[in-house]
Amino acid sequence: xxxDEFAFFNQQLAAMVRDGIPLETAMRRLxxxxxxxxxxxxxxxxxxxxxxxxxxxxxxxxxxLPDLYREMLQVGAQSNDLPGILTxxxxxxxxxxxxxxxxxxxxVYPAIVLFATFLLSCFLSFLLSTISRTVISxxxxxxxxxxxxxxxxxxxxxxxxxxxxxxxxxxxxASPIRRALRWRLPAxxxxxxxxxxxxxxxxxxxxxxxxxxxxIAQELEHGTPAARALAQWRQRxxxxxxxxxxxxxxxxxxxxxFVWTVAQAGENLAGGFQRASELYQARASxxxxxxxxxxxxxxxxxxxxxxxxxxxxxxxxxxxxxxxIGDDQSR
Numbered sequence: 001x002x003x004d005e006f007a008f009f010n011q012q013l014a015a016m017v018r019d020g021i022p023l024e025t026a027m028r029r030l031x032x033x034x035x036x037x038x039x040x041x042x043x044x045x046x047x048x049x050x051x052x053x054x055x056x057x058x059x060x061x062x063x064x065l066p067d068l069y070r071e072m073l074q075v076g077a078q079s080n081d082l083p084g085i086l087t088x089x090x091x092x093x094x095x096x097x098x099x100x101x102x103x104x105x106x107x108v109y110p111a112i113v114l115f116a117t118f119l120l121s122c123f124l125s126f127l128l129s130t131i132s133r134t135v136i137s138x139x140x141x142x143x144x145x146x147x148x149x150x151x152x153x154x155x156x157x158x159x160x161x162x163x164x165x166x167x168x169x170x171x172x173x174a175s176p177i178r179r180a181l182r183w184r185l186p187a188x189x190x191x192x193x194x195x196x197x198x199x200x201x202x203x204x205x206x207x208x209x210x211x212x213x214x215x216i217a218q219e220l221e222h223g224t225p226a227a228r229a230l231a232q233w234r235q236r237x238x239x240x241x242x243x244x245x246x247x248x249x250x251x252x253x254x255x256x257x258f259v260w261t262v263a264q265a266g267e268n269l270a271g272g273f274q275r276a277s278e279l280y281q282a283r284a285s286x287x288x289x290x291x292x293x294x295x296x297x298x299x300x301x302x303x304x305x306x307x308x309x310x311x312x313x314x315x316x317x318x319x320x321x322x323x324x325i326g327d328d329q330s331r
Contacts (some may be wrong), residue, residue, distance in 0.1 A: 003097035006039065007090045014086035023082070024050035038064070056082075067220050068092075068199055075206050085206055092202050099191045099281055102288040106187060109292060111168060113299040118165050121158040121306050128154050157306050176223055183225045183253060187291055190284035193258055196226065197277035204270035211237060229253040244269060 009030055016026035027047040034040045042063045049059035056077040060070050069089065076085030171177050182188040196217060203213040211234065218230040229251050236247045245263040248254060258276055265272025 002037075002039075003093045003100060005034065007093035007097060009034065009043075010086045010093065011090035014083040014090065017086065018083040023056070068202075068216070071216050072202065072206060075203070075208055079207055081206075088202050088205060092198050095198055095277070095281060096195055099194060099284055102285055102292075103188060103191055106288045106292050107172070110299070111172070113302075114161070114168060115165060117299075117303055117306055118158060118161040120303070121161050124306075125154045125158050161306070179224050187284055187287035190280045190287055192226070193254070194277050194280035194284055196221070197258070197262075197273045197280065201270050201273035201277060204273065210269065225253045244272070 012030055013023075013026055016029070017023055024047050027043060027050070031040055031044050031047060034043075042065055046059055046063050046065075049062070050056065057074045060073045063070070072085050072089055073082075076082040079085070171181070182192050199220065200213050200217055203216065204210065208216070214230055214234050214237070218227050218234070221227040221230065232249070232251070233247050236249065241247050243263070245259060248259040248262075250256070258280065261276040261279055262269065262272035265275065
């Protein structure tokens, strides 16, 4: 899903509904201007259900839309303030797009460098082994049995880089691994905290109670460390610990700064979560930029090490050849 496109869709939809245009008519007009995608297909099915007279709360449950979006549309239908909910959703997905754009840059650049280094390493290994074999055959007319062991060092770097590429593809392709790592890796954890706080602030501003908002957030974070922490929050809240600092307690998932920022808002928890979202969005952007800028010199150093590690066995082989030639001449 393109978050920026989705944010623009909801912003325009809110304006059209506010102007008195029926929801299904507004959705039909906006979908006609969207590019072909699974999101457009789901929105068109939702519009068709609404045109047949199915209530919004029932129609949205059958659609493969983001979980938070489905929940908030049901809240908007229940509160009779759908334009306001859509506007809040547009702001939420716009901020989400800003964070994800920086994180994608942080992931894509190292992935490109790693894959390019792997291809370069394979090319160098093939080139060096071919040249070395040709030189030995030209000088001695044969290739000894020690040839595989001599060339082993040339093919070690591409083998290790190939394993690194495989691990990278597994991590990027496995959703459970990504969901677990994003709450542990720098920049990704700050981004997750910002998105979580933004979602809670959105629900509280829309009139969702804190227990219900936490329950929805726990479902959205299913399978992550945050889900277990939210389960503890809900238990403490049910036990009567109404203050946020008491309910959140101490934990590794939500740092003390996050808890303190929300708790400083007092009874205005929606404002506290909003401030926490803005704070950790800025921290995520700073960390992503710092890591991205440091990736360039690290990648250059890695390329230099790869070249050195592959040229070194060839240089060692040349030394052996020179010694062999010297021994033959001395005889």
